[in-house]
Amino acid sequence: MMNKTVSLLPLATFYLCAATWASAAPAVDEIVDKANKAAYYAGNDGKANVTMTITDSQGRTRNREFVILRHDSRDGGEQQFYVFFKKPSDVRKTVFLVHKYTDKDDNRWMYLPDLDLVKRIAASDKRTSFMGSHFFYEDVSGRGINEDKHELLKEEDTFYVLKNTPKDPVSVEFSSYLVWVDKKTFLPMKAEYADKADKPYRIVEALEVEDVQGHPTVTKSRVQDFTSGGETVAEFANITYDLGLDESIFTERYLRKPPREVHR
Amino acid sequence: MKLGFARAVGLALAAAGLATGVARAELQTWKDGLYDAYAIDLGGFVEARNGWRLQNDPHEKDASIAEMRLQLEAGRDIGRGSLKLKGDLLGDFVTDDYTALLREGNFLFSPLAAMDMKLGRQVLTWGTGDLLFINDLFPKDWKSFFIGRDDEYLKAPSDAVKASYFHELANVDLVFVPFFNPSDHINGERLSYWNPVLGETAGQNYRMDEEERSSFGHDSEFALRLAKNYGGTEVALYHYTGFWKTPEGLNPAAMELIYPRLSVYGASGRGQLWGGIANIETGFYDSRQDQDGDDPMLRNSEWRFLAGFERELARDFTGSMQYYVEWMQDYEAYKESVTAGSPARDEFRHLFTLRLTKLLMNQNLIVSFFAYYSPSDQDCYLRPKVRYRIDDQWTIEAGGNFFYGSDDFTFFGQFEDNTNAYASLRWSF
Numbered sequence: 202m203m204n205k206t207v208s209l210l211p212l213a214t215f216y217l218c219a220a221t222w223a224s225a226a227p228a229v230d231e232i233v234d235k236a237n238k239a240a241y242y243a244g245n246d247g248k249a250n251v252t253m254t255i256t257d258s259q260g261r262t263r264n265r266e267f268v269i270l271r272h273d274s275r276d277g278g279e280q281q282f283y284v285f286f287k288k289p290s291d292v293r294k295t296v297f298l299v300h301k302y303t304d305k306d307d308n309r310w311m312y313l314p315d316l317d318l319v320k321r322i323a324a325s326d327k328r329t330s331f332m333g334s335h336f337f338y339e340d341v342s343g344r345g346i347n348e349d350k351h352e353l354l355k356e357e358d359t360f361y362v363l364k365n366t367p368k369d370p371v372s373v374e375f376s377s378y379l380v381w382v383d384k385k386t387f388l389p390m391k392a393e394y395a396d397k398a399d400k401p402y403r404i405v406e407a408l409e410v411e412d413v414q415g416h417p418t419v420t421k422s423r424v425q426d427f428t429s430g431g432e433t434v435a436e437f438a439n440i441t442y443d444l445g446l447d448e449s450i451f452t453e454r455y456l457r458k459p460p461r462e463v464h465r
Numbered sequence: 466m467k468l469g470f471a472r473a474v475g476l477a478l479a480a481a482g483l484a485t486g487v488a489r490a491e492l493q494t495w496k497d498g499l500y501d502a503y504a505i506d507l508g509g510f511v512e513a514r515n516g517w518r519l520q521n522d523p524h525e526k527d528a529s530i531a532e533m534r535l536q537l538e539a540g541r542d543i544g545r546g547s548l549k550l551k552g553d554l555l556g557d558f559v560t561d562d563y564t565a566l567l568r569e570g571n572f573l574f575s576p577l578a579a580m581d582m583k584l585g586r587q588v589l590t591w592g593t594g595d596l597l598f599i600n601d602l603f604p605k606d607w608k609s610f611f612i613g614r615d616d617e618y619l620k621a622p623s624d625a626v627k628a629s630y631f632h633e634l635a636n637v638d639l640v641f642v643p644f645f646n647p648s649d650h651i652n653g654e655r656l657s658y659w660n661p662v663l664g665e666t667a668g669q670n671y672r673m674d675e676e677e678r679s680s681f682g683h684d685s686e687f688a689l690r691l692a693k694n695y696g697g698t699e700v701a702l703y704h705y706t707g708f709w710k711t712p713e714g715l716n717p718a719a720m721e722l723i724y725p726r727l728s729v730y731g732a733s734g735r736g737q738l739w740g741g742i743a744n745i746e747t748g749f750y751d752s753r754q755d756q757d758g759d760d761p762m763l764r765n766s767e768w769r770f771l772a773g774f775e776r777e778l779a780r781d782f783t784g785s786m787q788y789y790v791e792w793m794q795d796y797e798a799y800k801e802s803v804t805a806g807s808p809a810r811d812e813f814r815h816l817f818t819l820r821l822t823k824l825l826m827n828q829n830l831i832v833s834f835f836a837y838y839s840p841s842d843q844d845c846y847l848r849p850k851v852r853y854r855i856d857d858q859w860t861i862e863a864g865g866n867f868f869y870g871s872d873d874f875t876f877f878g879q880f881e882d883n884t885n886a887y888a889s890l891r892w893s894f
Contacts, residue, residue, distance in 0.1 A: 257827070263857050289857040290893040293508050300697065306737055308697040315617040317590040323741045323776045323783065330781070333828035431827075453694070454631055458573055458581055464542070
């Protein structure tokens with residue numbers, strides 16, 4: 202998988218377009234496909250409790266806590282996400298729902314329980330902060346596979362190193378990024394973003410990987426932002442795959458009535 | 466405002482201060498313990514909020530808002546359902562009242578696999594408008610909205626039964642309100658308004674009596690929604706039978722404001738368009754006690770329509786616009802019935818809204834602006850707001866409610882003397 206960086210969320214999605222890359226070598230193709238499935242399509246569904254610690258350049262920290270549920274309509278295809286916020290307290294019980302498509306814009310909803318309001322969110326710039334953290338929405342939900350050109354830069358002992366260059370450089374703040382894909386698990390372990398002056402300024406990396414129900418899974422990851430001097434560490438607990446989540450959970454009904462699965 | 470601003474803030478800080486530092490950690494431990502032992506999920510906040518009129522209002526106090534508030538929310542799963550209680554303790558130094566208000570007290574459960582029921586006091590919302598409501602005929606608290614309370618308080622709770630049935634063809638929501646729940650409208654208590662009886666702006670000097678609608682069946686409300694999501698395009702049909710939510714009628718014999726009977730038939734659609742979200746909604750308001758429109762004491766029937774569009778304009782910067790219109794039916798009959806000398810309403814009330822929201826400093830600073838502008842009424846209402854999250858507990862907010870109008874009797878123009886600015890400090894837990 203190349204368009205996406207490191208698996209921010211073991212459950213996070215990733216755009217897989219049916220199209221293949223005529224320009225890419227078959228080897229790259231295969232790495233992309235395997236990495237995509239390893240990072241984003243483990244099991245048919247999944248759940249994790251996520252804790253984020255956001256640290257600014259002056260060392261002040263803020264915490265975020267949420268439960269994320271994921272359902273795959275089709276392996277490598279459409280996915281749904283249900284994110285139930287627990288902390289900080291001013292967003293407690295707020296729900297973020299995403300219907301992710303591979304051939305059109307995602308649908309996103311936000312449910313504000315105090316107002317009983319189901320708000321529709323415009324899904325445009327995905328490289329904006331997710332909940333004030335250093336992770337972007339795109340780190341959570343994936344970058345379109347056709348948005349970058351990919352090449353196998355080199356092979357190290359344990360990693361394939363891929364270079365990814367955006368096809369539309371104006372739409373993003375980076376000029377390119379490198380991804381290190383683990384040769385054994387095919388998990389993307391590190392992504393390094395270079396700015397317009399080709400200087401690395403942002404690193405997303407997996408800090409810990411564990412085996413969960415036979416799926417190698419990132420349980421701790423970190424984003425470092427050298428421009429602002431801050432970083433965010435995300436930790437994943439209670440990871441479960443194949444819970445048998447019903448697709449109906451990812452509808453308006455369950456915005457108003459959170460499913461049992463999001464409780465502690 | 467006997468207790469005053471200084472004391473209000475002092476109380477807020479003292480209360481919140483107690484909970485900071487070591488106490489904060491203890492509170493978290495205690496909350497976790499409460500959950501572990503009794504499965505009770507607790508949260509809430511303490512807030513001080515103060516605001517002032519920016520001009521003199523001959524009928525009202527200078528303080529538009531001065532209050533201390535503690536909100537507590539507790540939830541617990543019981544059997545296959547969940548119980549929720551949410552209430553506020555409010556010290557209101559404008560009205561010199563101390564009150565306990567229950568915002569939510571309800572039980573949510575699924576009697577059938579494809580059915581949910583919510584019984585009790587609850588906040589209800591549907592429809593597609595942004596601070597404009599056509600098919601959402603659930604009660605609003607306009608006082609809270611105009612004096613600068615948190616947005617949460619615009620929605621007043623309903624004492625209702627909500628039944629929802631989920632089916633492939635459509636989802637059906639039925640809300641039954643046994644005893645009419647009116648909106649908390651502007652009646653002079655703390656905001657001055659145009660009083661058509663006096664033919665002038667009034668406030669505390671002239672509070673009118675209101676009809677009470679409290680007989681079961683006779684004064685019950687029903688609201689129905691059929692909704693379906695076609696791959697991201699959400700469409701809905703609505704019906705409401707009940708009453709105008711604000712007193713749109715007058716009983717001249719008793720000099721009493723009344724809530725005339727109302728039925729509404731509506732529809733809405735919402736989906737993605739041009740990289741943003743577009744919404745459209747309409748509703749026919751059938752004013753059942755004045756279907757010919759010739760009773761000058763009751764509001765005529767009308768069509769309402771709105772269309773809106775929202776999109777991200779730049780990173781962390783979102784903009785949206787709406788157009789809204791109220792089209793009075795039987796306008797000729799209305800014109801003929803208006804008392805000579807009284808200002809007559811226009812056949813069409815056009816309204817535009819604009820919302821701009823910018824997130825700064827890792828989304829901890831939120832700068833927002835909302836404006837209503839009516840070219841037909843020649844009035845507007847501006848709501849600028851700045852909010853900063855100091856940390857995960859503390860939030861400060863400042864904003865204003867600015868009313869302008871060429872006439873004293875238009876919807877927003879009548880509130881001109883209530884133009885105010887406010888600030889608040891909140892500690893959430």
